[in-house]
Amino acid sequence: MDYKDAGVDVEAGRAFVEQIRNLVKSTTRSEVLGKLGAFSGFFELPSGYQQPVLVSGTDGVGTKLKIAQAVNSHETVGIDLVGMCVNDVLTSGAEPLFFLDYLATGKLDGAQLTEVVAGIATGCRQAGCSLVGGETAEMPGFYQPGEYDLAGFCVGIVEKSRILDGSRVEVGDIAIGLASTGVHSNGLSLVRKIVSDRQLSWSDRPDTFTGKTLGEVFLTPTQIYVKPVLEALRVQHLPIHSMAHITGGGLPENLPRCLGTGQSVKIDPTSWQIPPVFDWLAQMGEVSPDAMFNTFNMGIGFVVLVPPDGVAATLEWFASQGLGAWAIGEVVPGNGELLGIG
Amino acid sequence: MDYKDAGVDVEAGRAFVEQIRNLVKSTTRSEVLGKLGAFSGFFELPSGYQQPVLVSGTDGVGTKLKIAQAVNSHETVGIDLVGMCVNDVLTSGAEPLFFLDYLATGKLDGAQLTEVVAGIATGCRQAGCSLVGGETAEMPGFYQPGEYDLAGFCVGIVEKSRILDGSRVEVGDIAIGLASTGVHSNGLSLVRKIVSDRQLSWSDRPDTFTGKTLGEVFLTPTQIYVKPVLEALRVQHLPIHSMAHITGGGLPENLPRCLGTGQSVKIDPTSWQIPPVFDWLAQMGEVSPDAMFNTFNMGIGFVVLVPPDGVAATLEWFASQGLGAWAIGEVVPGNGELLGIG
Numbered sequence: 001m002d003y004k005d006a007g008v009d010v011e012a013g014r015a016f017v018e019q020i021r022n023l024v025k026s027t028t029r030s031e032v033l034g035k036l037g038a039f040s041g042f043f044e045l046p047s048g049y050q051q052p053v054l055v056s057g058t059d060g061v062g063t064k065l066k067i068a069q070a071v072n073s074h075e076t077v078g079i080d081l082v083g084m085c086v087n088d089v090l091t092s093g094a095e096p097l098f099f100l101d102y103l104a105t106g107k108l109d110g111a112q113l114t115e116v117v118a119g120i121a122t123g124c125r126q127a128g129c130s131l132v133g134g135e136t137a138e139m140p141g142f143y144q145p146g147e148y149d150l151a152g153f154c155v156g157i158v159e160k161s162r163i164l165d166g167s168r169v170e171v172g173d174i175a176i177g178l179a180s181t182g183v184h185s186n187g188l189s190l191v192r193k194i195v196s197d198r199q200l201s202w203s204d205r206p207d208t209f210t211g212k213t214l215g216e217v218f219l220t221p222t223q224i225y226v227k228p229v230l231e232a233l234r235v236q237h238l239p240i241h242s243m244a245h246i247t248g249g250g251l252p253e254n255l256p257r258c259l260g261t262g263q264s265v266k267i268d269p270t271s272w273q274i275p276p277v278f279d280w281l282a283q284m285g286e287v288s289p290d291a292m293f294n295t296f297n298m299g300i301g302f303v304v305l306v307p308p309d310g311v312a313a314t315l316e317w318f319a320s321q322g323l324g325a326w327a328i329g330e331v332v333p334g335n336g337e338l339l340g341i342g
Numbered sequence: 343m344d345y346k347d348a349g350v351d352v353e354a355g356r357a358f359v360e361q362i363r364n365l366v367k368s369t370t371r372s373e374v375l376g377k378l379g380a381f382s383g384f385f386e387l388p389s390g391y392q393q394p395v396l397v398s399g400t401d402g403v404g405t406k407l408k409i410a411q412a413v414n415s416h417e418t419v420g421i422d423l424v425g426m427c428v429n430d431v432l433t434s435g436a437e438p439l440f441f442l443d444y445l446a447t448g449k450l451d452g453a454q455l456t457e458v459v460a461g462i463a464t465g466c467r468q469a470g471c472s473l474v475g476g477e478t479a480e481m482p483g484f485y486q487p488g489e490y491d492l493a494g495f496c497v498g499i500v501e502k503s504r505i506l507d508g509s510r511v512e513v514g515d516i517a518i519g520l521a522s523t524g525v526h527s528n529g530l531s532l533v534r535k536i537v538s539d540r541q542l543s544w545s546d547r548p549d550t551f552t553g554k555t556l557g558e559v560f561l562t563p564t565q566i567y568v569k570p571v572l573e574a575l576r577v578q579h580l581p582i583h584s585m586a587h588i589t590g591g592g593l594p595e596n597l598p599r600c601l602g603t604g605q606s607v608k609i610d611p612t613s614w615q616i617p618p619v620f621d622w623l624a625q626m627g628e629v630s631p632d633a634m635f636n637t638f639n640m641g642i643g644f645v646v647l648v649p650p651d652g653v654a655a656t657l658e659w660f661a662s663q664g665l666g667a668w669a670i671g672e673v674v675p676g677n678g679e680l681l682g683i684g
Contacts, residue, residue: 001539002633006531010591010636033395034507039433039587039599040399044502045387053375054396057382058442058495060479091381100400102444102493135493137402140531142491149484151444151477153400153495160386165376189482190348197343245381249352257381291344294352 007140012108016136019110020117027124027131031097041132043098043155051160055094058153059084059247064188064219069147071202071215074112077150078119079126080185083222085154086127087245087302090226091258093164093233094156096129102151103136106143116150119221127226129154166260168241173305173331175255175265176314179324180301182277184222186248187295191218194285208280217277225302228321232304236317239310246297252338253294255303255329264334269341272326275299290342300328349482354450358478361452362459369466369473373439383474385440385497393502397436400495401426401589406530406561411489413544413557416454419492420461421468422527425564427496428469429587429644432568433600435506435575436498438471444493445478448485458492461563469568471496508602510583515647515673517597517607518656521666522643524619526564528590529637533560536627550622559619567644570663574646578659581652588639594680595636597645597671606676611683614668617641632684642670 003010033042045052061080068077078101086096101120103113113136124131143149183191195202195214202215209217225245232238244258255265278299282292292298306314311327318325329340345352375384387394403422410419420443428438443462445455455478466473485491525533537544537556544557551559567587574580586600597607620641624634634640648656653669660667671682 001532001536001627001629003529003532003637006535008531010595033502033505038507039430040397040436040498042434042505043396043398045394045396052387054385054387054440054497055382056385056440056442056475056495056497058444058475058477060444060446060477060481062479063481063484066484088381092384094382098396098398100398100495102400102402102495104402104491104493133398133400135400135402137404139402139405139491141534142405142408142489147484149446149481149491151446151493153398153442153444155396155398155497156382160375163375163384165380187345189350190343190345192483193348194343253352285343287343295345 008138009108012110013136013138016108016110016113019114023117023121024131027121029130032130032132041098041100043132046157049157049159053158053160053163055089055092055156055158056154057085057088058151059088060151061185062188063192064185065150066192067202067215067218073219074115075119076219076221078116079123079221081150081152082120082123082127083224084185085152086129086224086226089154089156090229091243091245092158093162094158095230096127096154096156096226098130098132098155099124100132100153101134103134103148104139104143105148106140106145108138123224126224164242166242166258169260169263169305169331171263171331171333173241173307174311174327175267175329176304176306177272177300177326177328178225178302178318180297180299181223182220182275183218183296184301190295191281194281198284206280208276223301228318228323232317238314238317239306240304242305244303246301246303250293250296250298251300255338256336258305259331259336262333263331264337264339265329266332266339267329267341271328272299293341305331350480351450354452355478355480358450358452358455361456365459365463366473369463371472374472374474383440383442385474388499391499391501395500395502395505397431397434397498397500398496399427399430400493401430402493403527404530405534406527407492408534409530409544409557409560415561416457417461418561418563420458421465421563423492423494424462424465424469425566426527427494428471428566428568431496431498432571433585433587434500435504436500437572438469438496438498438568440472440474440497441466442474442495443476445476445490446481446485447490448482448487450480465566468566506584508584508600511602511605511647511673513605513673513675515583515649516653516669517609517671518646518648519614519642519668519670520567520644520660522639522641523565524562524617525560525638526643532637533623536623540626548622550618565643570660570665574659580656580659581648582646584647586645588643588645592635592638592640593642597680598678600647601673601678604675605673606679606681607671608674608681609671609683613670614641635683647673
């Protein structure tokens with residue numbers, strides 16, 4: 001008996017590492033040392049920081065993977081994976097430096113997992129960070145045939161005196177919402193339940209989506225906000241006080257996390273155009289407006305807080321980058337709540 | 343319909359974060375900034391480095407989790423998770439700084455997952471690194487009831503001029519093997535197949551294991567080598583040229599990875615005491631010696647290469663730390679092979 005009899009094919013693992021070599025290389029920044037196949041990833045600290053702080057985050061894609069696996073389309077979930085991690089790291093004002101992935105599957109399917117890694121590499125290039133390591137775990141009996149799980153990990157860097165958190169926020173600051181590309185990577189369990197309960201199929205093309213299948217609509221990759229936001233901070237010097245990434249729990253859960261003490265934020269849900277996908281979900285699933293806001297991003301994937309006199313320049317900057325941006329609310333005295341909905 | 347109807351309990355997730363607060367706190371180093379619940383983890387760079395290089399690694403525990411889940415014992419797999427990652431990072435001579443975990447489950451069981459995180463915190467304390475972040479993903483329909491998967495990420499730091507790799511290794515250097523605590527976290531799919539094929543149970547107590555159940559034997563946590571090895575390098579100034587973490591693929595796969603070009607390593611498999619667990623596996627599974635060495639660590643979890651005149655002091659140092667150490671082989675001219683077995 002040997003390891004292959006037990007369902008683990010070490011040779012297939014080695015072949016896979018060769019297949020993804022060029023994908024990994026496409027993300028390489030000048031600070032990367034060493035090579036694929038080493039025990040670890042090496043990244044030389046960028047110069048120019050006085051008191052560098054490392055900012056790290058980890059996340060997965062959740063059950064969005066189930067949709068990718070149902071429609072056998074694996075090229076975008078890697079973008080979601082990178083997006084979920086780098087957008088979190090970005091909230092502090094940090095520049096994402098490098099990324100690692102963990103990919104677990106029941107039976108290693110090299111073609112399928114190469115598509116997944118291609119998406120991760122695309123996401124890393126969009127975020128300007130290097131893919132410096134990863135683990136591909138073949139775990140027989142743990143995952144169903146054709147299924148895999150994904151986790152990602154990102155490290156960024158920020159000057160200590162420039163860390164953004166609630167401490168800079170003032171009552172009267174304006175919340176600028178940046179457009180999401182759809183549900184991103186949160187709330188997909190509810191999406192799947194609605195699609196299943198209504199006996200729909202991922203290949204259906206409801207009129208709302210002008211020719212797109214449900215699979216295509218719900219696999220739209222997560223917007224990566226790194227480049228326009230970092231340039232807003234470091235090149236345009238826009239007066240951003242704090243930032244929030246709108247993920248699980250929606251605006252009510254995430255926007256208050258970027259406030260200072262003694263502050264709430266009042267939003268006006270009519271101030272931006274909620275994308276049709278959310279109306280469709282609310283209607284098909286008979287989901288209350290409250291539950292919709294507590295589960296989905298409702299079209300706002302990232303929020304920056306600026307003083308009133310910075311609003312016009314901030315809106316203009318993001319519009320110039322092709323990213324929808326709206327003044328969606330205002331910081332008010334309070335106790336860490338989101339007001340204005342429900 | 344809401345998110346809870348879809349099987350995701352956001353409140354249970356929040357309660358879990360509260361439960362693990364003190365565990366996370368127990369790992370805090372002075373460089374940690376910020377707090378649990380932020381979008382990211384913050385870690386200030388330690389001072390004293392001229393050209394700091396960040397060294398990162400990711401890994402999982404593989405199907406060792408299946409054994410933990412079968413015997414409902416979740417307190418040690420977190421130590422394995424940390425060990426798999428930090429021992430990799432350590433091979434370059436880097437000091438592990440911080441750690442993040444990804445924990446995915448079908449239905450969030452707070453008591454079970456708190457045991458898991460307790461093990462992660464224990465591992466972090468053993469390795470001297472801080473648990474600065476994590477993701478707990480509830481993914482209904484993805485994992486079987488009672489099952490979870492785990493991934494870990496570690497970042498360490500090393501002075502650029504002190505990075506250890508094959509470039510310092512010379513023909514004639516001696517390989518010092520450090521004792522493993524058993525199978526660590528590799529080869530468990532084969533272990534499970536042997537136990538299942540022989541119709542054994544995890545609660546069986548074979549004579550070989552003097553009263554221990556098979557579950558206890560195979561859940562023995564991975565040895566974390568960080569403190570004795572870092573002190574060997576940075577305090578004892580032992581002349582270590584290169585290091586290898588012996589994981590999947592055993593000595594034949596991993597030991598050559600730490601050699602220089604034009605080198606092989608010849609080991610003498612009679613030079614150390616192979617622990618009884620490996621004889622038991624070979625016998626019960628009728629596994630050939632070759633397959634045993636290519637799947638399991640065979641009692642050697644970590645290897646350091648030193649020049650001949652450093653052998654005595656190195657053996658003495660690790661013995662003083664309560665860690666078994668043997669001179670198991672020698673670097674010879676060659677093409678990156680492991681010689682001396684099979």
